Amino acid sequence: MSLHGHIIPPGATLGVLGGGQLGRMFAMAARRLGYRIHIFCPEADSPAAPVADRTFVAPYEDLEQVEAFARSVDVVTFEFENVPSATSEACARVVPVRPEGRVLHITQQRLREKTFLQAHGFPVTPFRAIHSLADLQSATRDLGLPGVLKTASFGYDGKGQRTLRSASEISEAFTGLGGAEGIYEAFVDFAQEVSVVGARTLDGQFAAFPVFENVHANHILDVTVCPARIPAAVETAARDLSRGILETLEVIGLLTVELFVSRDGRLIVNELAPRTHNSGHLTLDACITCQFEQQVRAVCGLPLGSTELKSPAAMANLLGDVWKDGPPRWERALSNPRLKLHLYGKTSARPGRKMGHITATAETPEAAITAVRQARSSL
Ligand SMILES: Nc1ncnc2c1ncn2[C@@H]1O[C@H](COP(=O)(O)OP(=O)(O)O)[C@@H](O)[C@H]1O
Ligand SMILES: [Mg+2]
Structure with missing residues (x-):
């Protein structure tokens, strides 16, 4: 193998299992870097399909189609972790799968995930x-x-x-x-919920984004803010936990750690996702490198990008509920010139369905939260 043999260079074709909004935003970042994108997903009208070069529409269990997909790409990654093991194994017989099926297997089942974390000394409830x-x-x-x-x-x-x-x-x-x-x-009587999106490459380079602070409504992420309003020592401890988990799992790619912060400042791991994460969407507008580009870099063996936050920022999800009184008045939200609108191209706005998100950058985290909440309620 040549010195640069492990790099999958721009111009190559990246395969994604899953066609949701995470796949769509991954495809957009990959295209910007000059890659081609093939998607595999069971639904014909997935959010990722319009921005992909090619979409394989078949059930994950159709291993013949899975193999055809794998043959058409240079590497396979995920945007959805509930893909059957047999599907990632079929891909792995043809091309590298990043992160590996082993990581997927552990993280797609809560008992396996918590047992793994506990066995390696990571804090869980x-x-x-x-x-x-x-x-x-x-x-x-x-x-x-x-x-x-x-x-x-x-x-x-x-x-x-x-x-x-x-x-x-x-x-x-x-x-x-x-x-x-x-x-x-x-039950964890937490003071806050936070998450860390970390990336790791084949040669062991690691980078974590600044910690995201998350507020849920009805168990669905509602608002994320960065920087998280936590002491510097907790920020460092959370990023160290992320590094420890990615290194122990030998992740090549991205992995998100969802954490509880207890009232006395201790961190407890809630769950892992071997992919980009809803809480990382504000990186698109507020960080030097977004989480989707970081995933491209990590799975392609390129050096990781800077995760530096350019400005305090907040993200608010737009669920289907926003459509209940008719089409949203986008011009009202966009009258704040610092507000960024992201829509996923989904046609049916069911309540609770993630349709898009908005991000605002501001002088302080509090001002950013106020801006996205105001913009959303003006819709
Ligand atoms: N053990 C727990 N104690 C307190 N709250 C919890 C606990 N587990 C989950 N929650 C709450 O429910 C939310 C969703 O749970 P989670 O395990 O992350 O499942 P999901 O896969 O649906 O995100 C969490 O973000 C948290 O707000
Ligand atoms: Mg969760």
């Missing part, structure tokens, strides 16, 4: 596996109430989870799992 009503009864006795019962697999945006506050809710909550494997977690 106490948890138990739930396979029966008796498991849930003893878990609530051991870990106490309140606590959060989640399906071990396929959860996102709070789907498949429920907070238990009293023993009277146990049996109904167990029934709600519908036979799926569950996890019961001790």
Whole structure:
């Protein structure tokens, strides 16, 4: 292999499993750098398709199509982690998959993920596996109430989870799992939620973005602000945790760590995502390198870009609910000339569906939050 043999240079074709907004913004960043993009996803009208050079529309289980997709690209990455292992393995027989299927396997199941973190000394809330009503009864006795019962697999945006506050809710909550494997977690009475998007290359270069502070509404991310309003020591500790986790998992690519900050300033890992993250969207407008370009660089073996924040910034999600009284009045939000609008090209605006986001840069984090909240409510 030549000295530069591990670099996948601009002009090459990048493959993405998944066609949602993360894939769309990855494709846009990759194109800017001169790459071609092929998408594989089950839906015909995915947000990423209009900005891709080619889209393979087939179920993830169609391994013949998966192989054809893999043959058409130079590297495969993800924007969605609930891809079956067999799909990433089929790709890996043809081209490098970054991060590897092993990382995907651990992070797509909450029990495996928390067991991995705990085994390597990363802080997590106490948890138990739930396979029966008796498991849930003893878990609530051991870990106490309140606590959060989640399906071990396929959860996102709070789907498949429920907070238990009293023993009277146990049996109904167990029934709600519908036979799926569950996890019961001790409730974390957190002061804040934060996340760290970290990137790592084949030769071990690591870079984390500044810590993002996240506010959820109805279990869905609502607003992210950066810099996070946390002490410098917590900022450093969060970035160190990110580095430790990416290095332990030997991630090549991006991985997001969602964290709770306890009232006494301790960090507890909530979950991992082996990809870009909704909380990282403000990097598009506020950092020297955005998270999508960083993913391109990391999976292609290019040096990582600067993660420096150019200005305090805030991001607010635009859910389908914004459309409930008719088409949003974009001109009102954009009357703030520092406001940036990002829409994902989705045609049906169901309540709770992520349709786009807005970002504002400002003198202070508080001013940026006020700006995005005002802009959103003016729509
Ligand atoms: N153990 C917990 N204690 C307190 N709040 C929690 C706990 N687990 C989840 N939550 C809340 O629910 C949100 C969504 O949970 P999460 O595990 O991140 O699932 P998802 O995959 O849906 O994002 C978290 O961001 C947090 O606000
Ligand atoms: Mg989460």
